[in-house]
Each structure stands twice: as C-alpha cells, then as structure tokens.
Amino acid sequence: MNTIIIDGLSFALPLFIMAIGGIYCERSGITNLAIEGLQGFGAFCGALFAVCIAQYFAGNSPVPFYLAMLFAFLGGMLFSLLHAMLCIKFKANQVISGVVINILAMALTEFLTKQINASIFGAASNKFVLGVSARITVPGLSRIPVLGAVFTNLYPFEIVIALIAVIAWYILYKTRFGLHLRACGDNPHAVDAAGIEVSRVRLIAVMASGALSGLGGICFAYSISANFSSNIYSGYGYLAIAALIFGNWKIMPTLGACLLFGFARSGGYELVKVLEMPSSYQDLVMVLPYVLTLLMLIFFSKKNHSPKALGEIYDKGAR
C-alpha cells in the first residue's frame, strides 16, 4: 500500500505541474499539444547543465539537481517561445505548431545529445547519466497511518512542485492577471476592448507552460529514468493533456486526474510484483493509464467545456 502511494505521487506530481502549464496556455486560448516536446527539451537543458557542472560537486551533493531544475525551467521556457512565435506572430494552425514542436524537440535533443557526448565528453552515448535524486522522509508526519506514506521517501522535487502549484493556483484564480488570462481564452475581443494586449497575455501563458513543462520533464529524468535519453518522450506530455481535459481545464480536478494516473500505474506495477507474473506483463500494466484516459474521456468529454476561443487565431479586425 505504501509503495503504491509513494510511487504514485512521484509520478502524478510532475504530471500535474505540466498539466498546470497546459491549463495556463489553453485558458489563454492557445491549444498546447507541444507539452511533450517542451518537457523533453527542458529536461535536456537541465540534464546537460547538470552533467557539465557535475565534476565541481561531491557525488551526493543536491546542488546540481536544483540547478538542473532551474535550467530545465528556463530551457522549456525558451523552447516554448517557438510555439508562441508560430501561434501568435505567424498565426499558424496551433495543432500543427504543437505537433511540429514535438517532432523538432525529439529530433534536436536526440541529435544534440549524441553530438555533445561525442565532441565534448568523447563518449559514444545517446544519454546523459543523472542518477536518481536523494529522497527525504519527514519525521513525525510519516508516522501517521496510511497518509504517512505521503511524507515518506519524498523526492525533493515533489515539495517544489507542491509550492509552485499553490502559487500557480493563486495567480490564475485570485489575481488580476489570472482574470485577464482566463478572459483571453473565452473572449479575447473583450480583453482587447478593456485595453489589455491579448498577444502579450498569451505570450506569458505559453512561456509559463513551457517553463512548467520543462520542470516536469527534469523531474521524470531524475526519478523514473535516472538519465536523459529519448526515453523521456514516452508520452508524459500527452498524459498531462488528457489530465487537464478531464480536469475540465481547472486546476483542482486536474490534480485528481493526475493522482488517478499515478495510482493506476503504481498499483498495476505492484500487482505484477505481488502476483509474481513475468516482467513482460509490465507492458500490459503500462496500458492502464491510457485505457483509463480513453474511458474517462468517453464519460466526461460531453460535459466538458473547453475555453470558448481555444485554438482560434486572434484577429483584431474580426467581428
């Protein structure tokens, strides 16, 4: 039971932070299918930086990890500018732009990882080895029955994510900027009439999405895979999109969806272990979150309302 909660949380929270980014982006009216690519590129930047500075720190020092998080944040933000440019400035189809960015991110990071490994580190390798981040257990709280597992064997990034999530929630729902952002997604003309620049709000929303996606990406690189390689593109970004869709583009229900994915996944793995099935059955378990997504979408899609102006190119002159 405890492992299910511990592993489930460490999968759900990075997913959640990406989904929050997606909510920001889509509530501002920009469709974001690029999360997958953004998280990969962010993780690449963070991992590259961590590998470069690793020699200046002791093996167990947590500093490279935190710096990697910072750089993943910045890297994701940088790459999201491409999405912003295509969608806002070049008025490209937002779905196409998202797909393009995913493909480009995958190709670029794979190429750069190999090239940098070969020319700087002199090794023929297609990954940056990072290791798994240290874990912490909160004394006292972890003794609580059942719920205590939440505070046991935490990755430090889970605390960071929780903090950022609270801030993101506050900004989106309780500040003037958050109001503008949500209005941009429903009625950009009204926002424009109120004297606020729609494209500026949307630019910030896309950048926030890129930054948070990058953060989520590096968390996966430091936990599940323990390295950066093309394995990072195993659909986390798309799961985040699915989570935010049946979270109805709201932050709290999205958290529920992410937790469901996380626990379905860790519960399935635990089941394979308990029943002592051969490891190839893990592939079947991996299907669980995706099947769940489809089922949930079948039940909830009708009731869900996407932001009204989502995916529409904002044209000041249109009436």
Next chain:
Amino acid sequence: MTDTMKNKNNFLHKLVLQTIGHEKRQHYMIPVFTILLSLLFGILVIALLGKNPLQAYYNLLQGSGLAPKASYAGHKGMITDFTSFLNALTPMLFAALAVLIALKAGLFNIGVSGQMLAAGFTATILIGYSDLPAVIAKPLVILIGFVIGALAGASVGYLKHRFNINEVVSTIMFNYIFQNVVSFLINTFYVDPVSRQSKNVGQAGRLTLVDVVIGDYKMDIPLGILVAVIGIAVTAFVMNRTTLGFEIKAVGSSIRAAEYAGIQVGRTRVLAMMLSGGFAGLAGVTYYLGYFASIQPKVLVSTGYDAIAVALLGNSSPIGIIFSSFLITVISKGSTYMSSTSGVQAEIASAITGIILLFSACGAYVRYKVNRWKDDRNN
C-alpha cells in the same frame, strides 16, 4: 530607416515577389522555398560541426541509390541501393496518404504509427506465420492490413463524432495501447530469442521479393510500391471527382457550412478516418511484412510522424506527396551511409526533417505576407 536599407528592403521584396509572388505558382513555389531554406540550415549546421556539407548531402544521395558510391560489395550496385530505397519509400507514401486524407477532413491523424503497428502485427500472426501459398497470402496481407487499419481509424472517428473526444488525444492513447499490447504479445508468444524481435515472417506473405537475381545483381523488389501508386491515383480521383471527396473537403474547410449544405458531418468524419486508417494499415504491412520481416517490440516507427511532415510539405495534394516523400526518404534512408562516410551523426536527418516541418508550418503566413506586399505594391 536609412536610404540604403530601404533600397535593400525593396530589392528583397522584389526578389521574393518575383519568385513566390505569382499566385498560381505559389502552391509549389512555397514548399520549394521551405525545402531550400531547411537545406541551407542543414548546410550551416554541418559546416559548424567542421564537416563538408556538400559531401554529406552527396552521401545522402549515394545512400539512396541516386548517385554512385565509390565501391560496392558483391552483387550490389546503384540499382540495388535504389530498389532498397523504393522499398523504404513505399510505407512512407501510404503513411503520407493516411495523414493527407484526415487533414482534408480537418482531422489530425497522429496515430498512423500505432495503426501501422496494429495492422502489421495482425497480418504477421494471421498470414505471415501461416503456410498459405504466395498467391493467396500476399493479397490477404494487403486486405488484412487495410481492414485492421480502417477499423482502428474508424474507432477514432467514432469517438470524435459520438463523444467529442479530440482525435489527437485519442490517437495518441491508441498509439501507446497498441505499442504496449503488441510488445506484450510478442514477448510472450512470438519472440525470437536471438534477435529479441518477433519471429521473421515467411517469404510467401512478404510484400517485398528478397534477393531476386537480375543480371549480376541481387536486389529487393517492393511489390507494395505498385499498390501505393494505385492508392495515390485512387485518392486523387476520390478527392477531386466524387461526392465523398467533396464532402470530406467541405467538412474540412468549414463544419458549419457543411452542415448547412446538408452534409452529415459525423458520418463523413468517420469515413475519412476509416480511409486514413486503412492507408496507415497498408503502410504497416508494407513496413513490417515488406521493408522488414519482423517487429521490434516496444518501438513505434517514426514513419507515422515523418508522414505529417511529408503531407504538409506536399501541400496536402496526392501528387505533391510523391515529391515530398521522395525527399524525406532520401534524407532518412541516406543518413546511415552519410554518418558512416562523413562522420556526421545520423540523427541530423530527423533534425533537418523537423526544420522542414517548422518552416512549412509557416507557409500560410508567408503566403499572407507576400500577398500583402503585392497589394501594397499595386496600390
């Protein structure tokens, strides 16, 4: 702005207008521009890496059998490289058709890779491992490929129509489901313990004739390319000359207008996705039972994603995708030879494809901008 800058700007405008300003020529001039820009970008990157870009590009052609290599192994030559290139081109043509038909209906089929896998795997276990004679097995493989792909595609269309589920999300979910389920089935029942892939299919069911001796050469002859050419012709005919094609295009341009015109939007979308999936299925069988003879578990091929680039670059026209799939396949097929002779990482091929895709996404903007300039000039 200083005078010289203004002059320069004017000159640039003129140059751009002369080359891609002509509206009739725009539909192929803009993609050509896109490709040239991307290739230039590639040259820049390769040069920065300290390698000779022209040499690298020439290697791409050599690897695809379009230019002679310095030396060949026994029974190999430019012609064998070229038939092997056609072998790789076949699934790409089908996959691009799949993306194209969905695009025409305003839908995005990101699931081509997954549909390929589902169709290829089903055909492998039903026909590939059977003892049927070649005359029956080969048509059956094609039929099964189309049907399984069409079913997978139609279910995506149905989910969109009935439950309003975004096709991008559902195709991606299906991709992962197919990938993991097929991987599980292969590892449990059909694995070849040496190669860690699925066991090879028999020659009877394979859509590529392997090691055919012609003259002094031993070459692979892809039969699927004939089907692909027929597929392109049929698609062009359906799209331009039939009611179904008209309805698909109407739904793709404006759902509301199509509804007012009395077109059943839901039905048309499901049909379009079914056709799209069917072609993806054909891409799958020509890939897994043609170009290759086995399936690697846990891997989705990149063909389905590259096909998006091919379809966009080919201006979503059936004839256009012949040229664009040719180009993209040259880049991807030739990259292995390029990396072994020039020492440029093979991954640059997909990076260049990505850049091509990026530039073609801006195509609509370029057209809009150029036409604005032209209006300014005329006033």
